[in-house]
Every structure is written in structure tokens, then in C-alpha cells.
Amino acid sequence: MSDRTMANEKNNAGIIQGGVHQNHLHDSAHKHVSGTAIYIDDLPELPGCLQVYIGMSEKPHAKIKSIDVSAARKAEGVACVLTADDIPGINDYSPVMGDDPIFANELVEYVGQSMFAVAADSIDNARAAASLVKVDYEELPAILTIEEALEKESYVLSPNEMKRGDSATALERAENRLKDRILIGGQDHFYLEGHIALAIPGEDDDVLVHSSTQHPSEVQHNVAKALGVSDHCVTIEIRRMGGGFGGKESQPALFASVAAMVAKKTGKAAKVRLDRDDDMEMTGKRHDFIMDYDVGFDASGRIEGIEFIQACRAGNSADLTGAIADRAMFHADNAYYLENVTIKSYRCKTNTVSNTAFRGFGGPQGVVGIERVIDAIANHLGKDPLEIRKVNFYGTTDRNVTPYYMTVEDNVIHELVVELEADADYAARRADIRAFNENSPFVKKGIALTPVKFGISFTTTFLNQAGALVHVYTDGSVHLNHGGTEMGQGLYTKVAQVVAEEFQIDNNRVKITATNTGKVPNTSATAASSGADMNGMAAQAAARTIRNRLTDFAAQKFQVKADEVRWLPGRIQVGAEEMTFPDLVKQAYLARISLSSTGYYATPKIHYDAQKMQGRPFYYFAYGAAVTEVEVDTLTGEYKVMRTDILHDVGKSLNPTIDLGQVEGAYIQGVGWLTTEELVWHPSGKLWTHAPSTYKIPACSDRAPEFNVRLWDKGKNAEETIYRSKAVGEPPLMLGVSALMALSDAVASVGGYKIHPGLNAPATPERVLDAVDRVREAAAG
Amino acid sequence: MTNVSMTVNGRPVSADVEPRTLLVEYLRENIGLTGTHVGCDTSQCGACVIHVDGKSVKSCTMLAVQAAGCEVTTIEGLANGDDLHPMQAAFRENHGLQCGFCTPGMVMSAVDLVTKNPDLTDTEIRDGLEGNICRCTGYHNIVKSVRAGSNAMKAAE
Numbered sequence: 001m002s003d004r005t006m007a008n009e010k011n012n013a014g015i016i017q018g019g020v021h022q023n024h025l026h027d028s029a030h031k032h033v034s035g036t037a038i039y040i041d042d043l044p045e046l047p048g049c050l051q052v053y054i055g056m057s058e059k060p061h062a063k064i065k066s067i068d069v070s071a072a073r074k075a076e077g078v079a080c081v082l083t084a085d086d087i088p089g090i091n092d093y094s095p096v097m098g099d100d101p102i103f104a105n106e107l108v109e110y111v112g113q114s115m116f117a118v119a120a121d122s123i124d125n126a127r128a129a130a131s132l133v134k135v136d137y138e139e140l141p142a143i144l145t146i147e148e149a150l151e152k153e154s155y156v157l158s159p160n161e162m163k164r165g166d167s168a169t170a171l172e173r174a175e176n177r178l179k180d181r182i183l184i185g186g187q188d189h190f191y192l193e194g195h196i197a198l199a200i201p202g203e204d205d206d207v208l209v210h211s212s213t214q215h216p217s218e219v220q221h222n223v224a225k226a227l228g229v230s231d232h233c234v235t236i237e238i239r240r241m242g243g244g245f246g247g248k249e250s251q252p253a254l255f256a257s258v259a260a261m262v263a264k265k266t267g268k269a270a271k272v273r274l275d276r277d278d279d280m281e282m283t284g285k286r287h288d289f290i291m292d293y294d295v296g297f298d299a300s301g302r303i304e305g306i307e308f309i310q311a312c313r314a315g316n317s318a319d320l321t322g323a324i325a326d327r328a329m330f331h332a333d334n335a336y337y338l339e340n341v342t343i344k345s346y347r348c349k350t351n352t353v354s355n356t357a358f359r360g361f362g363g364p365q366g367v368v369g370i371e372r373v374i375d376a377i378a379n380h381l382g383k384d385p386l387e388i389r390k391v392n393f394y395g396t397t398d399r400n401v402t403p404y405y406m407t408v409e410d411n412v413i414h415e416l417v418v419e420l421e422a423d424a425d426y427a428a429r430r431a432d433i434r435a436f437n438e439n440s441p442f443v444k445k446g447i448a449l450t451p452v453k454f455g456i457s458f459t460t461t462f463l464n465q466a467g468a469l470v471h472v473y474t475d476g477s478v479h480l481n482h483g484g485t486e487m488g489q490g491l492y493t494k495v496a497q498v499v500a501e502e503f504q505i506d507n508n509r510v511k512i513t514a515t516n517t518g519k520v521p522n523t524s525a526t527a528a529s530s531g532a533d534m535n536g537m538a539a540q541a542a543a544r545t546i547r548n549r550l551t552d553f554a555a556q557k558f559q560v561k562a563d564e565v566r567w568l569p570g571r572i573q574v575g576a577e578e579m580t581f582p583d584l585v586k587q588a589y590l591a592r593i594s595l596s597s598t599g600y601y602a603t604p605k606i607h608y609d610a611q612k613m614q615g616r617p618f619y620y621f622a623y624g625a626a627v628t629e630v631e632v633d634t635l636t637g638e639y640k641v642m643r644t645d646i647l648h649d650v651g652k653s654l655n656p657t658i659d660l661g662q663v664e665g666a667y668i669q670g671v672g673w674l675t676t677e678e679l680v681w682h683p684s685g686k687l688w689t690h691a692p693s694t695y696k697i698p699a700c701s702d703r704a705p706e707f708n709v710r711l712w713d714k715g716k717n718a719e720e721t722i723y724r725s726k727a728v729g730e731p732p733l734m735l736g737v738s739a740l741m742a743l744s745d746a747v748a749s750v751g752g753y754k755i756h757p758g759l760n761a762p763a764t765p766e767r768v769l770d771a772v773d774r775v776r777e778a779a780a781g
Numbered sequence: 782m783t784n785v786s787m788t789v790n791g792r793p794v795s796a797d798v799e800p801r802t803l804l805v806e807y808l809r810e811n812i813g814l815t816g817t818h819v820g821c822d823t824s825q826c827g828a829c830v831i832h833v834d835g836k837s838v839k840s841c842t843m844l845a846v847q848a849a850g851c852e853v854t855t856i857e858g859l860a861n862g863d864d865l866h867p868m869q870a871a872f873r874e875n876h877g878l879q880c881g882f883c884t885p886g887m888v889m890s891a892v893d894l895v896t897k898n899p900d901l902t903d904t905e906i907r908d909g910l911e912g913n914i915c916r917c918t919g920y921h922n923i924v925k926s927v928r929a930g931s932n933a934m935k936a937a938e
Contacts, residue, residue: 025873025876029872029876029878030865031881032872032878032885033865033869033870033885033888034857034865035814035816035855035856035857036857037881039818039882041815041818041819042809189916190916191880191882191916192820192826192828192880192882192914192916193818193880193882240881241880242818242820242880242881242882243880243882243916244880245916276820276823277822487880488878488881488882488917489879490879657876658876661879661918661922662879664918664919664921664922665879665916665917666919667919668919668920668921669916691821691823692821692823692825692914697914697916698919698920699910699911699914699920700907700908700910700923701908701910703907703919705907707921
């Protein structure tokens with residue numbers, strides 16, 4: 001039976017196919033498994049399409065005395081070479097601050113920085129020609145680490161402070177006090193599809209760019225700025241990315257701008273596709289942090305006062321560092337009430353690649369900080385860290401104000417953690433592990449339960465808006481478009497479920513279409529976990545407008561009251577009559593009723609004073625918790641994750657299968673960040689770990705043999721989000737912190753749990769072995 | 782230029798290419814089969830896995846000329862018309878994918894694994910897929926998919 005016949009049959013089933021709260025398959029699943037899902041590199045190339053190679057700086061900090069591209073211009077197959085002098089508009093692709101040159105002009109500030117581009121008939125010819133370019137550098141002293149930057153007060157943005165209560169007095173009066181330094185590493189996104197942009201020149205000043213981006217509007221604005229044309233000349237389109245994780249928010253503007261400039265200069269299509277090594281060297285990563293803490297607490301482990309200094313490596317430019325460092329401050333509390341707290345934040349400028357958004361956006365680093373503090377307090381008092389966690393959890397009616405003066409109104413962490421603790425049999429297993437460790441001389445086990453509370457909304461309030469566009473055609477089929485982008489997370493599927501639900505039609509009647517700046521303008525990035533919350537609401541608004549028009553039309557035509565028009569699964573009841581959606585639509589069209597509408601959503605309730613760092617930056621919080629058990633070989637430092645139990649709150653899930661997938665993937669990505677994924681820079685400023693040979697993301701064999709993941713069935717969003725669901729993209733990444741704490745527990749066993757291991761991240765086997773040695777020595781006294 | 786001929790998905794193909802052309806370039810650019818993806822360019826991520834004479838190969842680590850005369854199967858050739866191969870169906874049904882970029886290579890590796898050993902343990906599945914990187918799923922549903930696909934392949938025999 002074809003789609004068309006199915007649509008005209010009355011669906012008398014009680015429920016539509018693929019509405020909300022259903023386990024509807026990913027919309028592209030059948031294409032992914034058969035190789036027919038089209039990524040940008042799979043699009044047919046127009047005849048004469050040029051391949052572009054971007055020439056990169058070899059120095060971390062240097063004046064450019066000269067760039068000689070004359071030999072490259074004459075090389076085989078070369079169509080054009082672009083330098084800063086060839087940019088028709090403004091030489092900048094930054095998201096906010098105007099400090100990211102497309103091509104470095106007088107100064108280079110990191111190894112890998114873009115300096116020029118060569119467009120040729122093949123990528124091999126482009127690369128070969130690029131090697132003929134002669135650059136004369138005058139080297140300058142480079143700052144490569146956070147420590148050096150702090151010492152020299154080298155910052156991309158001014159330091160910031162968040163304060164509530166009186167931490168200094170509380171610390172002085174505290175019965176117990178601990179201070180330490182925490183190192184937290186960065187992380188490469190390692191989206192499987194690297195950065196890519198394909199530009200196709202149009203008439204006048206127009207250009208269409210297929211860009212693998214989470215932020216088409218920003219890419220549009222940057223391309224227009226580079227070309228020196230109005231935004232309306234530039235169209236950005238993206239059907240799907242092969243992963244994003246934040247890495248395709250601000251970064252794609254560079255590649256799209258270069259492709260567009262080549263296309264407009266030559267009149268030919270132009271493609272920029274980075275190979276993996278170049279991608280890893282050129283583009284920003286998760287910010288690494290140094291955190292110093294000073295905590296005072298009572299005999300029960302309750303924190304009375306705490307001070308954090310958070311210093312992150314921004315790299316050579318601001319990019320999104322301001323908001324990222326802010327989010328680290330917003331999550332320095334995780335799920336804990338900090339009555340007297342001061343958090344200072346330093347945004348360090350270094351001569352390394354400019355770090356950028358990565359799932360969690362600074363939040364995970366904040367969470368690692370406070371979880372490490374909790375771990376140290378527990379060790380100091382000889383208690384179970386879980387006990388300390390519970391003592392410090394936010395209250396529901398008191399002890400519920402965050403360091404930024406927002407009252408936590410939706411706290412469910414106690415209930416959720418107690419449920420997971422029982423599910424995972426935490427207490428008994430912890431006792432068994434202690435017994436095992438007594439009798440096992442070399443292999444030591446560890447276990448930890450860590451919670452997460454994550455604030456949902458862009459903390460830059462104006463970004464919390466979204467748009468959608470819905471058309472209904474006269475055959476009753478629906479065309480859906482919105483500002484959100486698909487990077488595998490299932491956003492397109494979820495939003496289509498919302499629209500199907502609104503019209504009470506089967507999901508296969510809703511066509512999902514590529515995100516395009518010509519359809520929905522001025523969008524925010526698909527980021528901050530907000531994709532389904534915001535685009536789902538916008539699409540619902542668009543569909544509801546059309547549905548209301550149809551209801552009014554039906555009421556008028558059949559002379560019934562509007563409330564006698566009922567939208568049932570697959571049919572509409574109008575008084576005593578029933579008709580299919582296509583029948584109603586056709587009649588409405590003939591009666592000249594508009595069947596197309598935009599929809600718009602702006603997140604309510606949020607406000608924030610950035611100067612004071614106070615307000616309600618978040619609409620609501622997402623919660624979860626994980627128990628991880630590890631086994632460590634204390635002779636080598638090697639370890640395995642043996643079992644994971646997760647309970648995560650996604651509210652009333654729009655699609656439990658997709659949400660579970662997000663939770664599982666985020667946890668593993670979080671574990672990777674904190675264990676095996678290590679970024680190493682050579683003293684010359686060059687990134688050494690620029691391929692999967694040296695940069696180790698989790699492999700299939702790293703997954704725990706026992707992996708129990710559950711969505712919390714009591715979950716329900718306290719706020720009126722789309723069908724009371726909760727955001728799921730970022731929060732579960734922080735469940736991976738439990739693996740780091742479990743490793744800490746295992747290492748502590750070698751000192752009879754008397755010495756805190758102070759295990760930094762990533763806890764590579766080398767770091768674990770170091771910690772084992774340190775703890776042994778300290779315990780031996 | 783060298784003329785390279787082989788059978789791809791049951792169809793004889795031929796193209797004039799430079800001798801250094803990689804098999805994956807030949808398939809994507811000369812034959813137009815873009816379902817095989819390039820993820821890392823250095824034979825590590827597994828997105829480009831195909832079958833050459835029935836065995837899984839990372840097609841970015843083999844020259845097209847080395848596959849001359851061989852029987853090559855890509856992800857596009859796995860289904861029987863509109864009927865997905867049991868392993869493809871299993872990945873789809875078990876949500877063993879998110880962004881989908883690694884999926885073709887993952888499915889091709891899984892088919893080869895199961896063909897070699899129809900009675901894989903979960904540990905063997907996990908170890909067997911070490912050469913295929915996925916950044917989205919955390920592998921949980923991938924292992925589940927391979928298990929389901931393996932059972933379905935057995936049932937189909």
C-alpha cells in the first residue's frame with residue numbers, strides 16, 4: 001500500500017504511528033544502514049568543482065614578515081590562492097569578539113592557524129601547491145600552558161567572580177579544611193565526519209553553502225561578512241552532520257567562508273574538506289582547566305564554605321570561552337548546596353588552538369571540580385563519598401539557592417539517587433569490593449556513585465528562541481522545517497513526532513527537510529541541549545496555527561461549534577461526521593484557507609544579570625546519577641570499567657529509544673574524556689595527538705560488560721516544556737564522572753583508604769600508576 | 782593512468798585511475814558509491830570497511846589496483862533489493878546508530894564477523910569491532926544490533 005492510499009484510509013487505531021512518547025525509529029535509520037544517507041561529501045560535485053586546501057601556521061606565535069604565494073599560483077591545476085589580501089569583506093569568522101581571522105595577516109597565534117587557501121582541480125594538487133608557499137616568520141615568545149598564562153596575566157576576557165554568602169569567614173571557622181589543585185584535560189570532538197563545506201556560486205552576490213554545522217545562521221552571517229555582502233545573499237543548508245558534539249558550532253564558519261570566497265572568485269563550486277589530522281590541529285576542543293579549591297566542612301562532611309579558582313585554557317582567541325567559563329562556574333555546585341561560596345574564573349589566553357563548545361560547555365569541568373572535593377572530604381573523614389554527597393545535596397524547601405541566586409524548584413536528586421543506589425546494589429557491592437581488595441594483592445576494584453544536576457537554557461538569554469515552518473500540501477502531506485540541526489541525536493525525529501501528534505497523522509506523512517537559513521532565519525545553534533525543547537515548541541506552534549485554521553474552517557462549514565471539531569487519530573470528527581486529514585485539507589484549500597505557517601518559541605521565565613552573575617539563567621534542571629565499577633591493575637595502571645548502572649531523568653520522554661541512546665553515548669563520551677582521551681602538545685606548540693593512532697576515544701571493547709541504563713519512570717518536567725520532556729544531549733555526559741571517582745576509590749585502596757589519590761583527568765594508565773605509587777609512598781609514611 | 786576493473790555489488794565496473802588511487806576513492810569518486818565513508822583518512826576508524834572477496838577490508842588502506850579482478854561488496858550491495866540484509870535490519874531496529882557516519886563500516890565489519898563465527902559471544906563482538914570507531918552510541922546498541930543480526934542471519938540460513 002502506498003503512502004498516498006494509507007493517508008486516505010481512516011486510521012481507526014487508537015493511536016497514530018510515531019507520535020510523541022513513542023519508540024519511533026530514527027528518521028534516517030534505513031538510510032544509514034544502506035549507505036543512502038547523504039552527507040556533504042556524498043553530494044554530487046558540479047563539473048569543475050574545486051578542492052581547497054588551507055595552509056596552516058607552523059609557529060605558535062610569530063610575526064608574519066612575508067607570505068609568498070607566487071609559486072603556488074602557477075602550480076599545476078591551481079585555480080586560485082587566497083590570502084588575507086584577497087578577502088572582499090571582513091577578515092573574521094569569530095562568533096562574538098571579532099578576533100578569529102580567516103587568514104592570519106600580520107601575526108600567527110597557534111600552530112595550525114589558517115594563513116591562506118589553495119583551490120585546485122584536485123586536493124592533491126592543492127596540497128602540493130600549498131607546500132610551495134614561502135612564509136617568513138619572526139618568532140615571538142609563546143605561552144602554551146594555563147600556568148604560564150596565569151603568571152603573565154594573559155587572558156582573552158577579564159576574570160569573573162561569582163559569590164554568595166561569606167566564604168572567607170566560613171573557611172576560617174570550619175572544623176576541617178582541605179585545599180588542593182585539580183587538573184582537568186581537554187577533549188577532541190572526534191565527530192566521525194570531519195569539517196566540510198561545499199559552496200555553489202549563484203547569480204549576483206548569491207552563494208549557497210552546504211556546511212556541516214550546528215549553527216547555520218552564524219555561518220551565514222560570517223560568510224556574508226567575509227564576502228562583504230548582505231546576509232540575504234547567503235544560504236546555508238545542512239541535512240545531517242556525521243556528529244557535532246559542539247565542535248561544529250563556531251568552527252564551521254571558517255571553512256564555509258573559505259569555500260564561499262573561492263566559489264565567488266572563480267565562479268565554480270568549491271569544497272573544503274579537512275582530513276582528520278588537519279581537523280584536529282586546526283579546530284578547537286573542550287577547554288582544559290586547572291582548579292584550586294579551599295573547602296571547610298563539619299564532622300558530617302557538610303560543606304560550610306568553599307572557594308574555587310577555575311582557570312581554563314581559551315587558546316588564542318575568545319570564541320565561546322566567556323559563556324563556557326561561566327557555565328563551569330554555574331556547575332561548580334553540581335547537585336550540592338554551597339552556602340558560602342566564591343568562584344573566581346580566569347579565561348587564559350595561550351598560543352594554542354582556540355578552544356570551543358563541547359557537549360556540556362564548561363559544565364562538566366565544574367562538576368568534576370566539586371565531585372573531586374566531595375571525594376577528598378570523604379577520604380579525610382573516612383566515610384563513604386555517597387554519604388557526603390547526600391549530606392550536601394540541595395534541599396527541596398530549604399538549602400535550595402544556587403551560588404547565582406536561583407532557587408532550585410524541581411530538585412529530584414535525593415529520590416533518584418536512592419532508587420539507583422538500590423537498583424545497583426551499591427552498598428553491598430561496595431562492601432564486597434573492600435573485601436576483595438583485602439585479598440587481592442595487585443588487582444584492585446573501585447566503585448563510585450555520582451549525581452548530575454545540569455541547568456537547561458542558553459545562559460545568554462536572547463539565544464533562547466527558535467523558529468519553524470510547516471506547510472500542508474493539498475494531498476495532506478506535511479513539510480516540516482525548523483532551525484534545529486541533525487547530528488545524529490534524533491532531533492529531526494522528535495520534532496516530526498510533535499507535528500504528527502498535533503495533526504494526529506502518522507509520522508510518515510511528515511517530511512523532514514534540511515535545515516536552511518532561507519526557510520527559518522536568525523536561529524540559534526543546536527546546542528545547550530535545547531534542540532528538542534525549543535524547536536519542538538516552535539514546530540508545535542506552527543502546526544497548531546494551521547490546525548486552528550482547519551478547526552475554524554470545519555466548524556464554519558459544517559455549522560458546528562469549534563469544540564465539536566475533534567482531532568482523533570488519523571481522522572477529524574466534525575459534529576456527527578468524520579473525515580480524514582487530506583479530505584479536510586483539500587476542502588480548506590478550495591475555501592482559500594492558508595495551509596502554511598511559521599511558528600516561534602521563546603523560553604519563558606529566564607533572566608540573568610551578567611554583571612552580578614545573578615538571576616535565573618536556567619528554565620529547569622535535568623538530573624541523573626551513575627554507578628561505575630572499575631578494576632585496576634596496580635602494577636601497570638591499566639584498568640577496565642566492569643559495570644555501569646545509570647538512572648537518568650529525561651522528564652516524559654518524547655522518544656525513549658532515542659533518549660536512551662543519548663544517555664549511553666554521552667556516558668561513554670564522558671568516560672573517554674576523563675580516562676583515555678589525552679591531548680598532548682609538544683613544547684614547540686604543535687599538537688602531538690592529532691589522529692586516532694595517538695588520541696584514544698573509547699572503542700567497542702572499552703564498553704562495560706555489564707551496562708544497565710534506565711530512564712527514570714517518575715521523571716516529569718516541572719515546567720511546561722514540550723510534552724513535559726527534558727533535554728538530554730549534554731546532562732548524561734557528566735555521568736562519566738563516576739568512572740573517574742571509581743578509579744580514585746580503587747587507587748585509594750593501596751593506601752588502606754587513608755590517603756586521597758588526588759587523581760587528575762584524564763586518568764590515563766600512566767596517571768593511575770603515578771597515583772598508585774604516590775598513595776603507597778604516602779601511606780608507608 | 783591505469784585501467785582498473787572489478788566486480789562491485791555484482792556489477793562489472795571499470796575506470797582509468799592513477800595507480801596510487803585508493804580503493805575507497807575509486808568506489809566513491811569513480812564508481813559513485815558514496816555509502817562507504819572516509820572518517821580518519823588513516824585506516825583506523827573503520828568507516829570505510831567493505832568486503833573484498835568476502836573478507837572485510839578497510840578500503841582506505843588498499844589501492845584500487847590491488848582489488849583489480851576482485852569481487853567487492855559495499856554497503857549499497859548488501860541488501861537484496863528492498864529487503865535489508867538481516868544485519869542492516871538489526872542495526873535499524875535496535876537503534877544501533879545515531880549520526881550514521883560509522884554505520885556502513887560497522888555493518889560490513891559485523892557481517893564479516895558473524896560469517897566467520899556464527900556463535901559469537903558478547904566479548905567476541907566487542908573485541909571484533911575494536912577497529913570500528915563510533916563516537917555517538919557508546920556501542921551499547923551496536924553490540925545489541927550485532928547480536929540480533931547474528932541471530933537473524935542464523936535463522937535465515
